[in-house]
Amino acid sequence: MLELNDISLTIGGNPILKNISLQLDLGKIYVITGPNGSGKSSLARVIMGIDTPDKGTVVLDGQDITNLDITRRARLGIGYAFQHPPRFKGIKVSDLLKLSVGEGSRKVWDLLYSVGLCSRDYLERDVDATLSGGEIKRIEIATVLARNLKVAVFDEPEAGIDLWSFQKLAETFKQMHERLSTTIIIISHQERILELADEIMLINNGGIRRNVACGDIYKPGVRANCECSENCGKVEVKDAQCIG
Amino acid sequence: MLSALDKLILEQVADIHDVPQGAYNIRRNGEGAGRNTTVNIDIATKKDRQGINITVKPHTKNESVHIPVILTAEGLTDIVYNTFEIGEGADVLIVAGCGIHNTGSGKSQHDGVHEFFVRRGARVRYIEKHYGQGDGTGQKVLNPKTIIHAEPDSTVELELVQIRGVDSTRRDTVINLEDKAKLIVTERLLTDGVQQAFSSIAIDMKGKDCSAQIISRSVAQGGSKQDFVFDLIGRNACRGHIQCDAIIMDNAVVISTPRISAYHEYAQLVHEAAIGRLESQQLLKLESLGLSPKEAEDTILKGFLR
Numbered sequence: 001m002l003e004l005n006d007i008s009l010t011i012g013g014n015p016i017l018k019n020i021s022l023q024l025d026l027g028k029i030y031v032i033t034g035p036n037g038s039g040k041s042s043l044a045r046v047i048m049g050i051d052t053p054d055k056g057t058v059v060l061d062g063q064d065i066t067n068l069d070i071t072r073r074a075r076l077g078i079g080y081a082f083q084h085p086p087r088f089k090g091i092k093v094s095d096l097l098k099l100s101v102g103e104g105s106r107k108v109w110d111l112l113y114s115v116g117l118c119s120r121d122y123l124e125r126d127v128d129a130t131l132s133g134g135e136i137k138r139i140e141i142a143t144v145l146a147r148n149l150k151v152a153v154f155d156e157p158e159a160g161i162d163l164w165s166f167q168k169l170a171e172t173f174k175q176m177h178e179r180l181s182t183t184i185i186i187i188s189h190q191e192r193i194l195e196l197a198d199e200i201m202l203i204n205n206g207g208i209r210r211n212v213a214c215g216d217i218y219k220p221g222v223r224a225n226c227e228c229s230e231n232c233g234k235v236e237v238k239d240a241q242c243i244g
Numbered sequence: 245m246l247s248a249l250d251k252l253i254l255e256q257v258a259d260i261h262d263v264p265q266g267a268y269n270i271r272r273n274g275e276g277a278g279r280n281t282t283v284n285i286d287i288a289t290k291k292d293r294q295g296i297n298i299t300v301k302p303h304t305k306n307e308s309v310h311i312p313v314i315l316t317a318e319g320l321t322d323i324v325y326n327t328f329e330i331g332e333g334a335d336v337l338i339v340a341g342c343g344i345h346n347t348g349s350g351k352s353q354h355d356g357v358h359e360f361f362v363r364r365g366a367r368v369r370y371i372e373k374h375y376g377q378g379d380g381t382g383q384k385v386l387n388p389k390t391i392i393h394a395e396p397d398s399t400v401e402l403e404l405v406q407i408r409g410v411d412s413t414r415r416d417t418v419i420n421l422e423d424k425a426k427l428i429v430t431e432r433l434l435t436d437g438v439q440q441a442f443s444s445i446a447i448d449m450k451g452k453d454c455s456a457q458i459i460s461r462s463v464a465q466g467g468s469k470q471d472f473v474f475d476l477i478g479r480n481a482c483r484g485h486i487q488c489d490a491i492i493m494d495n496a497v498v499i500s501t502p503r504i505s506a507y508h509e510y511a512q513l514v515h516e517a518a519i520g521r522l523e524s525q526q527l528l529k530l531e532s533l534g535l536s537p538k539e540a541e542d543t544i545l546k547g548f549l550r
Contacts, residue, residue, distance in 0.1 A: 086525035090547035
């Protein structure tokens with residue numbers, strides 16, 4: 001079980017996460033959604049150990065991991081698919097997947113298939129600028145699928161991925177959920193992903209609302225106060241925006 | 245007889261564990277230490293100065309020549325002039341390279357001047373690796389000069405690698421390309437400590453529809469200094485592309501000076517250069533797979549210099 005206790009995070013003087021507490025059970029899919037800049041990715045980065053909270057604790061299976069670095073959290077079984085994966089000159093797709101898989105795990109070509117890529121076409125390619133955004137994103141997801149994880153975090157896995165591959169990806173998450181006891185945390189705005197969730201959580205203004213119904217997330221034509229820094233007081237009509 | 249140390253250096257500079265197959269000439273401490281020729285590849289000692297003439301018969305295919313140089317004697321300065329005649333339509337691999345083992349306080353230096361005549365339609369892949377080892381205070385110095393004349397329809401691939409242990413190097417590469425000649429140069433360089441490396445690549449694209457691609461990747465660590473000069477001259481309808489990437493670390497210095505000069509309306513010349521530190525996102529990604537920060541850094545650098 002992963003626990004976040006009273007987590008607060010400030011970046012550049014701006015409060016991003018405010019007193020967030022969560023208990024995430026083994027083997028469930030949690031989808032975290034919310035407006036841009038609401039702190040979804042920051043929460044994921046706190047779980048992975050990339051960002052350090054100002055206060056609060058992160059606990060994995062009873063062990064306080066708040067002060068553990070990324071490497072040690074990874075070795076304890078936490079994985080993270082980056083929203084904007086880096087590219088590597090001179091490192092092949094097969095190299096990156098082998099680093100992910102480790103010894104005696106699933107074969108790399110199965111992993112590429114599970115994200116809709118043909119291993120024959122991709123294994124020998126470099127993870128560099130010759131790959132499209134969608135391709136690199138799918139390889140990034142494969143690096144997380146490769147590992148036997150207790151907690152797998154996917155940050156906007158649908159971004160840049162075409163419709164056909166996205167369907168395949170959704171199916172892969174579903175199979176992962178059915179087959180493994182991994183706690184899956186997906187940051188997403190996509191309805192198809194929201195439908196996979198055992199629980200949807202909504203982050204807004206640094207706070208979190210749990211057990212949000214899928215149908216309550218998006219309502220077109222919502223009226224909201226403009227949130228500009230000058231506090232202009234205008235009322236905007238936000239089309240298809242989260243109302244959390 | 246090659247010693248265990250000789251074999252270790254051979255492995256580093258030529259990826260061989262003992263005397264190689266096919267044609268070879270091994271030079272050790274300024275003297276010949278073994279030679280073999282084949283029906284198609286002749287190696288002869290120059291009469292007027294130090295060095296060898298390597299002649300590959302026209303249409304020779306799938307053969308290789310190894311010409312490694314080993315320096316294990318302290319205080320030795322060795323200079324050689326090697327000439328390569330690659331016959332029309334031939335297709336060969338040439339593995340050169342020099343390894344210096346210096347445990348003393350005197351300087352060990354090898355300067356190699358290699359001149360290639362790559363005849364019409366021939367294809368040559370030339371690999372040159374530099375390596376230094378030994379814990380003495382004596383400098384390990386390597387200064388190669390490579391001159392290539394590529395005739396029409398020929399293809400030249402150069403792989404120039406210097407990864408570890410060379411204190412000072414000056415590499416000068418001059419290439420002339422005739423009609424439809426094709427050139428690919430990949431340069432890999434790593435310096436550390438107070439090492440210094442200078443590399444100049446000048447390509448004169450005289451021929452119609454010739455092409456040149458230069459990919460240079462380097463890592464500068466410690467207080468080392470690297471200085472690159474690229475000069476691409478298009479005198480005809482041709483295509484040239486230089487891509488120069490460097491990772492800079494610690495207190496190192498990297499200087500990259502590009503020059504592209506077009507003397508023809510249909511000369512397409514591109515130069516891309518980037519110098520930067522290791523990307524934090526790359527490190528974070530590999531650490532998120534369970535690699536330690538050091539392992540992540542090594543993995544990125546190893547890939548970058550592959």
